Amino acid sequence: MSEAHHDGDLAVRTAGLTKRFRSGQVAVDGLDLAVPRGAVYGFLGPNGSGKTTTIRMLLGLARPTAGRAWLLGSAMPEDAARVLPRVGALVEGPAFHPYLTGRANLARLDAGDATADPRTSRRRADAALDRVGLGAAATKPYRQYSLGMKQRLGLAAALLQPRDLLVLDEPTNGLDPQGTREVRHLVRELADGGATVLVSSHLLAEIEQVCSHVGIMSRGRLLLQGERAALTDREGARLAVTTRSGQADAAAEVLRGLGLAEVARDGRALPGGAGTARLTAVLGPTPPEKVSAALVHAGVDLVGLAVDRPSLEQVFVELTGEGFDVAR
Amino acid sequence: MSRAELLDGPGGSPAAAPVAAPAPVAFARLLRSELRLVLGRRRNLVLLAGLALVPVVIGTVLLVTRDSALSGQGPAFLAQVTGNGLFLVVAALFLCLPFLLPLCIGIASGDAVAGEASAGTLRYLLVVPVPRGRLLAVKALAALTFAAAAVLAVAVTGLLVGAAFFGVHDVVLLSGSTVPVGEGVLRVAGIVAYVGLSLTGLVAVGLFFSTLTEVPVGAMAATVVVAVVSTVLDSLPQLSAIHPGLLTHHWFDFAEFLRVQVDWGVVGSGLAVQAAWVAVFGALAWARFTTADVTS
Numbered sequence: 081m082s083e084a085h086h087d088g089d090l091a092v093r094t095a096g097l098t099k100r101f102r103s104g105q106v107a108v109d110g111l112d113l114a115v116p117r118g119a120v121y122g123f124l125g126p127n128g129s130g131k132t133t134t135i136r137m138l139l140g141l142a143r144p145t146a147g148r149a150w151l152l153g154s155a156m157p158e159d160a161a162r163v164l165p166r167v168g169a170l171v172e173g174p175a176f177h178p179y180l181t182g183r184a185n186l187a188r189l190d191a192g193d194a195t196a197d198p199r200t201s202r203r204r205a206d207a208a209l210d211r212v213g214l215g216a217a218a219t220k221p222y223r224q225y226s227l228g229m230k231q232r233l234g235l236a237a238a239l240l241q242p243r244d245l246l247v248l249d250e251p252t253n254g255l256d257p258q259g260t261r262e263v264r265h266l267v268r269e270l271a272d273g274g275a276t277v278l279v280s281s282h283l284l285a286e287i288e289q290v291c292s293h294v295g296i297m298s299r300g301r302l303l304l305q306g307e308r309a310a311l312t313d314r315e316g317a318r319l320a321v322t323t324r325s326g327q328a329d330a331a332a333e334v335l336r337g338l339g340l341a342e343v344a345r346d347g348r349a350l351p352g353g354a355g356t357a358r359l360t361a362v363l364g365p366t367p368p369e370k371v372s373a374a375l376v377h378a379g380v381d382l383v384g385l386a387v388d389r390p391s392l393e394q395v396f397v398e399l400t401g402e403g404f405d406v407a408r
Numbered sequence: 409m410s411r412a413e414l415l416d417g418p419g420g421s422p423a424a425a426p427v428a429a430p431a432p433v434a435f436a437r438l439l440r441s442e443l444r445l446v447l448g449r450r451r452n453l454v455l456l457a458g459l460a461l462v463p464v465v466i467g468t469v470l471l472v473t474r475d476s477a478l479s480g481q482g483p484a485f486l487a488q489v490t491g492n493g494l495f496l497v498v499a500a501l502f503l504c505l506p507f508l509l510p511l512c513i514g515i516a517s518g519d520a521v522a523g524e525a526s527a528g529t530l531r532y533l534l535v536v537p538v539p540r541g542r543l544l545a546v547k548a549l550a551a552l553t554f555a556a557a558a559v560l561a562v563a564v565t566g567l568l569v570g571a572a573f574f575g576v577h578d579v580v581l582l583s584g585s586t587v588p589v590g591e592g593v594l595r596v597a598g599i600v601a602y603v604g605l606s607l608t609g610l611v612a613v614g615l616f617f618s619t620l621t622e623v624p625v626g627a628m629a630a631t632v633v634v635a636v637v638s639t640v641l642d643s644l645p646q647l648s649a650i651h652p653g654l655l656t657h658h659w660f661d662f663a664e665f666l667r668v669q670v671d672w673g674v675v676g677s678g679l680a681v682q683a684a685w686v687a688v689f690g691a692l693a694w695a696r697f698t699t700a701d702v703t704s
Contacts, residue, residue: 175528191441
């Protein structure tokens with residue numbers, strides 16, 4: 081029963097999801113995804129790490145070799161007809177009929193949706209086009225669209241109906257920085273509206289800021305997943321305290337007294353010039369303001385205090401020993 | 409954990425699941441969209457226009473050479489055209505049947521699924537979601553509609569050009585006896601219907617090939633090759649044992665409609681062979697398309 085309850089809280093769940101291609105290559109290896117409802121889940125990993133294959137299995141386009149997947153509590157692909165109308169998806173780039181207009185392409189997809197009301201089709205298509213900034217290009221044939229406009233039309237297709245879950249595979253591909261910002265804004269807006277968003281990317285910096293949760297994939301395996309803040313805290317934020325040389329030992333005493341680990345004196349030359357010393361330590365759960373108050377209380381002159389939290393990228397490199405643009 | 413818990417567990421559906429239209433309604437809406445796509449596509453319209461041009465060219469040539477020494481020469485049914493415009497329909501179908509019609513069928517049916525796969529639109533239709541069986545049925549009906557349009561393009565322009573150039577008269581049958589215009593038109597309509605139905609097997613073959621590949625040209629070519637190979641095999645007397653089952657063997661049995669007493673047994677066996685090809689390749693296409701991973 082507890083497992084069933086667990087399911088209900090998850091918008092996307094997989095259990096041991098595996099895909100082995102006929103060539104023998106294992107693209108996805110025993111994946112256990114857990115995307116909580118209402119989350120913006122950053123599905124990260126280098127190109128070729130298995131993200132798109134996973135998304136194809138989630139959406140019923142490909143059959144898993146082993147394992148199972150659920151979307152919004154319904155098993156895929158068995159319940160596709162029931163659950164997919166509530167899911168908007170962008171899979172491996174946009175794809176439309178080149179000689180049809182943007183609006184006609186949306187009408188085409190809408191015509192396939194048994195749950196869509198034909199009477200509101202035109203209105204919903206125009207609303208979706210406006211939402212992604214394509215209103216003015218609605219009557220242009222798709223083949224005249226720029227790469228960014230094509231990507232936007234793909235997003236418009238995902239927004240034709242109200243959705244509980246959006247699966248967006250590389251939504252910022254081909255977009256300029258302004259377009260990328262707009263996609264981030266859109267993702268945040270969708271999440272604010274109560275939808276769960278699973279967004280994959282190999283460019284971590286582009287989506288890192290909007291994610292509440294993160295899953296990192298490499299070589300077909302999920303290296304880790306969880307709340308973003310928890311992941312970056314996992315490595316521990318580091319603290320750097322700059323003080324007068326003569327007070328360094330006293331300051332170190334205070335830091336140790338607060339329970340900070342790895343308190344050490346930084347021997348390098350300091351921008352503060354002669355007469356200052358720098359101490360570093362792992363901050364852990366201690367709030368920085370408590371550290372500064374304690375130092376001042378102990379009579380230590382505080383020349384500088386900095387907190388350095390690791391970025392997701394640092395976490396990733398730490399985990400895999402590889403950069404984000406490493407392809408398999 | 410039970411299936412019911414999986415489906416309807418707490419929080420399983422925060423919003424009520426959207427209500428789907430009854431299957432026939434959803435099917436009809438998608439079919440309308442598909443027909444608009446297939447019959448509105450410029451390439452397909454060019455193909456139909458090309459086919460419609462055939463009777464125009466034949467009619468014009470016959471009209472110009474009517475009083476020359478060349479008059480009355482050429483393949484079957486051609487000699488009768490100048491005497492009766494109705495025969496332009498028959499002659500044009502006769503000339504288009506070996507290659508032009510199979511080519512057009514191959515293009516339309518081979519493109520049906522593979523075209524969507526190569527454009528990438530297939531994956532988006534499937535996640536809409538369009539059930540795979542429904543999509544295949546709609547694709548098959550649209551390809552059949554195009555085949556019908558192709559045959560009608562030849563037949564209708566044949567009738568119009570024939571009537572304009574040579575008039576429509578009582579029909580002289582193969583045996584030499586004559587039937588009145590009304591019955592003659594019915595018999596020609598029978599020929600048009602038979603030719604159209606004769607192409608259904610090839611549509612099924614093309615649809616199957618179309619589910620095998622993401623390269624539409626490959627499926628188109630393979631479909632045309634099947635028709636050509638079937639014709640070649642049909643011409644080898646050593647293989648007479650398999651002739652009755654060949655896709656193209658009965659295609660020219662449409663001449664049965666020009667006999668005094670139409671032998672429905674011959675017509676029926678021709679259509680039965682097509683039905684068998686449709687059943688086999690339709691089933692293969694279904695088996696393939698409903699199970700294959702979509703990787704495009």
